[in-house]
Amino acid sequence: AQQPSFVDKDDLRTTFALAMSAMYKAEVPLYGDLVRIVQEVNQARSSKDLPVEERLDLERHGAIRLGTPHELRTVRRVFAQIGLHPVDYYDLSVAGLPMHATAFRPIDPKALSKNPFRIFTTLLRPELLRPEPRQLALQLLGRRNIFSDELVLLLGVGEEQGGFFPDQAERFIAEAMKTFKWHSVAAATHEDYEILAAEHPILADITCFNSAHINHLTPRTLDIEMAEARMKQEGLAVKSRIEGPPARQYAILLRQTSFLALREHISFPVRVSTGLVPGSHKARFGEIEQRGAALTAKGRRLYDEILSEALQRMGSVDEGKDHEEAYKEVFAKYPDDWKALLEQGLVFFECRCTRSARGWTWSGPGSAVPLSRLLEAGVVETVPITYEDFLPFSAAGIFRSNLHSTSGDDDAAFEPFEDRESLESALGSPISDSASLYARLQAESLAKCANALGIDEI
Ligand code: OOG
Numbered sequence: 533a534q535q536p537s538f539v540d541k542d543d544l545r546t547t548f549a550l551a552m553s554a555m556y557k558a559e560v561p562l563y564g565d566l567v568r569i570v571q572e573v574n575q576a577r578s579s580k581d582l583p584v585e586e587r588l589d590l591e592r593h594g595a596i597r598l599g600t601p602h603e604l605r606t607v608r609r610v611f612a613q614i615g616l617h618p619v620d621y622y623d624l625s626v627a628g629l630p631m632h633a634t635a636f637r638p639i640d641p642k643a644l645s646k647n648p649f650r651i652f653t654t655l656l657r658p659e660l661l662r663p664e665p666r667q668l669a670l671q672l673l674g675r676r677n678i679f680s681d682e683l684v685l686l687l688g689v690g691e692e693q694g695g696f697f698p699d700q701a702e703r704f705i706a707e708a709m710k711t712f713k714w715h716s717v718a719a720a721t722h723e724d725y726e727i728l729a730a731e732h733p734i735l736a737d738i739t740c741f742n743s744a745h746i747n748h749l750t751p752r753t754l755d756i757e758m759a760e761a762r763m764k765q766e767g768l769a770v771k772s773r774i775e776g777p778p779a780r781q782y783a784i785l786l787r788q789t790s791f792l793a794l795r796e797h798i799s800f801p802v803r804v805s806t807g808l809v810p811g812s813h814k815a816r817f818g819e820i821e822q823r824g825a826a827l828t829a830k831g832r833r834l835y836d837e838i839l840s841e842a843l844q845r846m847g848s849v850d851e852g853k854d855h856e857e858a859y860k861e862v863f864a865k866y867p868d869d870w871k872a873l874l875e876q877g878l879v880f881f882e883c884r885c886t887r888s889a890r891g892w893t894w895s896g897p898g899s900a901v902p903l904s905r906l907l908e909a910g911v912v913e914t915v916p917i918t919y920e921d922f923l924p925f926s927a928a929g930i931f932r933s934n935l936h937s938t939s940g941d942d943d944a945a946f947e948p949f950e951d952r953e954s955l956e957s958a959l960g961s962p963i964s965d966s967a968s969l970y971a972r973l974q975a976e977s978l979a980k981c982a983n984a985l986g987i988d989e990i
Pocket residue numbers: 594595596597652654747788819922923926927928930931
């Protein structure tokens with residue numbers, strides 16, 4: 533008989549995402565409503581510009597928050613089994629959050645096209661906390677174990693074998709879900725919870741439970757404005773604004789919004805007896821996203837410049853409609869036609885030969901042909917490379933909308949600084965750079981076209 537072979541990692545990622553989606557819908561019924569709204573909006577929009585195999589009913593990302601280097605390293609190993617790898621470093625301390633992050637995502641284009649599901653993963657930075665809450669946080673984190681014995685065992689087996697056989701894969705997914713599920717009984721007393729929440733609401737979320745509960749999942753919408761309007765119509769409490777670039781002709785980067793985290797009933801253990809006391813906690817929400825072209829370093833610099841100017845301008849006008857108008861007005865400076873984006877080197881693109889490439893020969897001097905000439909001749913076309921990553925400012929906006937603090941953002945008790953090395957050392961592996969990944973895709977597509985056209989270089 534034929535040996536059963538390993539389950540494909542991309543397929544396993546889809547199984548994982550589906551399991552997570554089912555679990556989250558069961559845990560947070562409102563999230564099921566959000567998915568339905570997004571599906572209705574996507575159906576209402578013509579889908580003519582969608583690649584054929586694109587599966588819109590699959591979530592595009594989720595997020596978890598971890599407490600210790602050991603947790604992050606183990607999660608990295610779990611995610612590697614479903615084809616997810618750390619890409620890009622996000623410093624959230626600039627936004628007053630005592631944490632930094634990476635995004636686990638598929639890296640190669642084939643894997644991305646099969647299923648681009650990713651998980652934004654933050655790690656607590658205890659060194660940014662004041663000594664007392666820090667000590668309490670570390671004490672709570674030190675005594676918790678968010679991985680089942682079975683999961684750790686399977687992980688070792690999967691790593692040694694180089695994959696999972698179908699029955700192992702099934703157990704692996706079931707055990708992994710335990711790490712990310714919600715616990716309605718806290719692992720800390722109410723007093724400890726309050727101390728940590730007073731230091732930072734996110735700190736209580738990270739340290740007071742015996743799991744790294746998934747805090748949101750995010751389907752992709754074809755029309756974020758329409759989806760936002762429908763969410764409001766149905767009475768969902770929607771975040772005050774859509775993060776990222778305003779609506780444009782040519783979508784760039786990432787736009788996102790969400791319904792706000794729900795206040796949920798939680799029981800807290802009592803120190804001196806075996807009883808429980810009631811309380812509540814806010815962590816979980818539902819988000820939607822719309823993605824556009826990845827930007828080059830130059831394009832990103834321009835985006836960041838305009839973003840900070842737009843935010844400043846927005847801050848100087850009254851809340852409400854004018855607010856968004858001011859934001860949009862500043863962003864009007866960002867070129868919004870494909871030719872300009874391309875010519876100014878602001879976007880990453882994939883080069884493809886057209887049908888006219890057949891039989892075409894280069895009659896000019898030399899054998900390196902500028903892209904512009906090939907575009908003029910109609911033998912190649914350029915298509916945007918989709919941005920697969922996150923935006924630190926938008927992420928901070930999502931975080932902030934879910935913390936009840938009404939104050940500004942500068943009330944943090946620490947000086948912000950980046951610390952990529954310590955995140956990499958916690959991971960036990962280097963973090964890839966998204967810009968190099970996009971640049972490589974672009975270069976490979978150019979080389980392939982040059983080859984097909986019989987020229988040395990484009
Ligand atoms: C993560 C927030 C960041 C996004 O889409 O930018 C994020 C969190 O709340 O833990 O998911």
